[in-house]
Amino acid sequence: MTPRGSGFLALAACALLFAAAGAGAQPLPSWSDGAARTSVLSFVKAVTAEGGADYVPPAERIAVFDNDGTLWAEQPLYFQFAFALERVKTLAPQHPEWKTQQPFAAALAGDAKALAASGEKGIAELMMATHAGTTTDEFAKIVSEWITTAKHPRFGRLYTELAYQPMLELLACLRENGFETYIVSGGGIEFMRPWTERVYGIPPQQVIGSSIATEFRLRPDGKPELVRLPKVDFIDDKAGKPVGIQKFIGRRPILAFGNSDGDQQMLEWTAAGSGRRFLGLVHHTDAEREWAYDRKSPVGQLDKALDEANARGWTVVDMKRDWKRVFAFE
Amino acid sequence: MTPRGSGFLALAACALLFAAAGAGAQPLPSWSDGAARTSVLSFVKAVTAEGGADYVPPAERIAVFDNDGTLWAEQPLYFQFAFALERVKTLAPQHPEWKTQQPFAAALAGDAKALAASGEKGIAELMMATHAGTTTDEFAKIVSEWITTAKHPRFGRLYTELAYQPMLELLACLRENGFETYIVSGGGIEFMRPWTERVYGIPPQQVIGSSIATEFRLRPDGKPELVRLPKVDFIDDKAGKPVGIQKFIGRRPILAFGNSDGDQQMLEWTAAGSGRRFLGLVHHTDAEREWAYDRKSPVGQLDKALDEANARGWTVVDMKRDWKRVFAFE
Numbered sequence: 061m062t063p064r065g066s067g068f069l070a071l072a073a074c075a076l077l078f079a080a081a082g083a084g085a086q087p088l089p090s091w092s093d094g095a096a097r098t099s100v101l102s103f104v105k106a107v108t109a110e111g112g113a114d115y116v117p118p119a120e121r122i123a124v125f126d127n128d129g130t131l132w133a134e135q136p137l138y139f140q141f142a143f144a145l146e147r148v149k150t151l152a153p154q155h156p157e158w159k160t161q162q163p164f165a166a167a168l169a170g171d172a173k174a175l176a177a178s179g180e181k182g183i184a185e186l187m188m189a190t191h192a193g194t195t196t197d198e199f200a201k202i203v204s205e206w207i208t209t210a211k212h213p214r215f216g217r218l219y220t221e222l223a224y225q226p227m228l229e230l231l232a233c234l235r236e237n238g239f240e241t242y243i244v245s246g247g248g249i250e251f252m253r254p255w256t257e258r259v260y261g262i263p264p265q266q267v268i269g270s271s272i273a274t275e276f277r278l279r280p281d282g283k284p285e286l287v288r289l290p291k292v293d294f295i296d297d298k299a300g301k302p303v304g305i306q307k308f309i310g311r312r313p314i315l316a317f318g319n320s321d322g323d324q325q326m327l328e329w330t331a332a333g334s335g336r337r338f339l340g341l342v343h344h345t346d347a348e349r350e351w352a353y354d355r356k357s358p359v360g361q362l363d364k365a366l367d368e369a370n371a372r373g374w375t376v377v378d379m380k381r382d383w384k385r386v387f388a389f390e
Numbered sequence: 391m392t393p394r395g396s397g398f399l400a401l402a403a404c405a406l407l408f409a410a411a412g413a414g415a416q417p418l419p420s421w422s423d424g425a426a427r428t429s430v431l432s433f434v435k436a437v438t439a440e441g442g443a444d445y446v447p448p449a450e451r452i453a454v455f456d457n458d459g460t461l462w463a464e465q466p467l468y469f470q471f472a473f474a475l476e477r478v479k480t481l482a483p484q485h486p487e488w489k490t491q492q493p494f495a496a497a498l499a500g501d502a503k504a505l506a507a508s509g510e511k512g513i514a515e516l517m518m519a520t521h522a523g524t525t526t527d528e529f530a531k532i533v534s535e536w537i538t539t540a541k542h543p544r545f546g547r548l549y550t551e552l553a554y555q556p557m558l559e560l561l562a563c564l565r566e567n568g569f570e571t572y573i574v575s576g577g578g579i580e581f582m583r584p585w586t587e588r589v590y591g592i593p594p595q596q597v598i599g600s601s602i603a604t605e606f607r608l609r610p611d612g613k614p615e616l617v618r619l620p621k622v623d624f625i626d627d628k629a630g631k632p633v634g635i636q637k638f639i640g641r642r643p644i645l646a647f648g649n650s651d652g653d654q655q656m657l658e659w660t661a662a663g664s665g666r667r668f669l670g671l672v673h674h675t676d677a678e679r680e681w682a683y684d685r686k687s688p689v690g691q692l693d694k695a696l697d698e699a700n701a702r703g704w705t706v707v708d709m710k711r712d713w714k715r716v717f718a719f720e
Binding site: 119122196240249250253257263264265267271274275276278283284286293299300302303306307308309310311325328329332 | 449452526570579580583587593594595597601604605606608613614616623629630632633636637638639640641655658659662
């Protein structure tokens with residue numbers, strides 16, 4: 061298919077779907093042989109079988125994935141938030157007032173309790189202070205530097221190493237079968253774009269996320285730049301996800317994968333199209349290899365969407381049971 | 391490349407670039423053999439020559455095109471505005487107050503002068519009244535019906551027949567050479583998406599345009615829908631075009647084509663990237679086959695961008711001189 065987002069994830073993940081039965085490698089090798097794996101593979105087979113009742117032409121094979129908790133981990137806090145906290149430290153010398161001003165003082169002191177006490181307003185303030193005020197090019201560079209050096213506190217590995225191996229295989233499998241794979245995340249669009257192509261095989265134009273406003277300016281030397289402003293442009297979460305899908309893609313997906321209540325409306329929107337659909341949720345059930353959390357978790361809460369998935373027969377991936385391997389480094 | 395947006399424009403437009411010299415059909419057959427055609431073909435050849443100094447990997451071959459006046463005609467008024475005027479007539483029975491209320495009364499009476507007198511505010515009001523208040527699915531259906539039946543007043547043909555044949559060839563040529571082709575238009579994104587794939591080979595996810603807000607709602611029967619609201623979401627014109635490019639694509643184009651001052655910032659943004667770039671403007675110089683207008687035109691004004699193009703050596707396509715054929719039906 062497209063030269064974008066293919067090739068470097070040479071997992072031969074789906075060869076079996078097209079090859080004669082029994083030939084070639086097993087598709088989705090990191091998935092246990094169970095209902096979840098079977099349901100997604102039979103979906104892919106059905107929508108790609110020319111002449112079949114469920115056939116979908118390649119142009120309409122749109123697959124959307126949440127990012128945090130679906131394609132990579134999100135504990136003990138969203139990785140973008142870890143990035144923001146480190147940015148506060150980096151920027152602190154230019155902001156002496158932060159020493160006494162919340163939520164910055166809490167961030168500098170590593171005081172999680174005071175940080176939480178600053179509430180949504182405090183968090184938003186912290187995100188703006190650390191994500192705005194640069195050009196788009198500068199911000200991409202800052203993210204690229206962080207993502208290739210910062211280490212996850214529990215695993216001591218790069219955050220990108222906490223991408224889920226089974227999901228990398230699924231993304232590659234879908235692309236091999238003519239799908240276009242999109243990220244539809246509540247996270248920041250420009251925080252993801254610098255590395256999603258390398259890590260997931262998903263190019264920038266297939267990344268949808270929350271954004272702040274940018275402004276086009278001509279510098280005194282006549283060079284144009286886009287400046288990031290401390291102003292919310294779009295929140296790509298919950299009911300914002302179908303809005304983002306329509307805005308950026310303009311076509312209803314036939315497959316959607318999430319892991320939290322923030323993905324519920326995206327799954328509902330995908331499910332409501334005509335023809336065969338695949339709806340999936342990653343259920344974090346593995347405290348040993350990853351984390352176990354759902355209905356009461358402050359990060360990635362999965363409650364209402366889990367009820368709806370069970371009621372409607374959507375595929376719930378039980379991480380402990382359905383994934384042989386969670387991370388590539390295991 | 392991608393299964394989207396290819397195939398049905400089988401123009402064999404660029405075979406020569408890869409075939410041995412002299413073999414195969416001439417590329418861009420509707421372009422006169424002159425400087426404009428040479429400049430774009432030599433650009434494509436340079437950026438696709440592996441090992442060459444100007445080589446650009448396929449993932450970075452992003453090409454952006456304005457729509458009105460660049461890919462299809464825009465006279466005597468923007469085609470979307472003709473659509474809006476017809477919608478006013480269709481909706482009038484539900485709005486008896488429009489008989490006396492401007493700008494609707496003017497629209498209903500076909501009074502162009504009174505309509506113009508209502509100014510930008512009046513036009514915006516008219517656009518909202520005719521473009522909001524439906525679901526996204528309903529709106530796509532309304533546009534699809536209009537675009538396959540409404541006729542252009544001068545030519546008596548479908549508006550889509552007023553797509554420029556040389557530009558269709560160029561779009562196909564670029565895609566054959568690994569480019570992803572995007573529309574970046576001041577026009578409405580959902581007004582274009584229902585037909586751009588069929589007419590230009592450009593799928594919905596590669597259409598960027600102005601938009602109104604949408605809202606996700608669950609109907610009483612539980613079915614989700616996206617409702618179009620009478621509220622501007624994004625104006626993809628002038629300094630908005632680079633913003634839209636970054637928002638939707640997240641990567642700087644290497645080729646940009648426009649025809650008016652509304653495209654100037656898009657061309658500047660494209661030009662400012664490192665490496666070889668192509669910047670083009672369609673100059674409407676052919677009153678006989680199409681229209682002749684530039685610096686003083688209320689529609690598609692080309693003034694400052696023309697000065698900049700001349701000063702910086704951008705390619706200015708003189709429609710009369712550079713295009714052998716303007717429309718396919720000639």
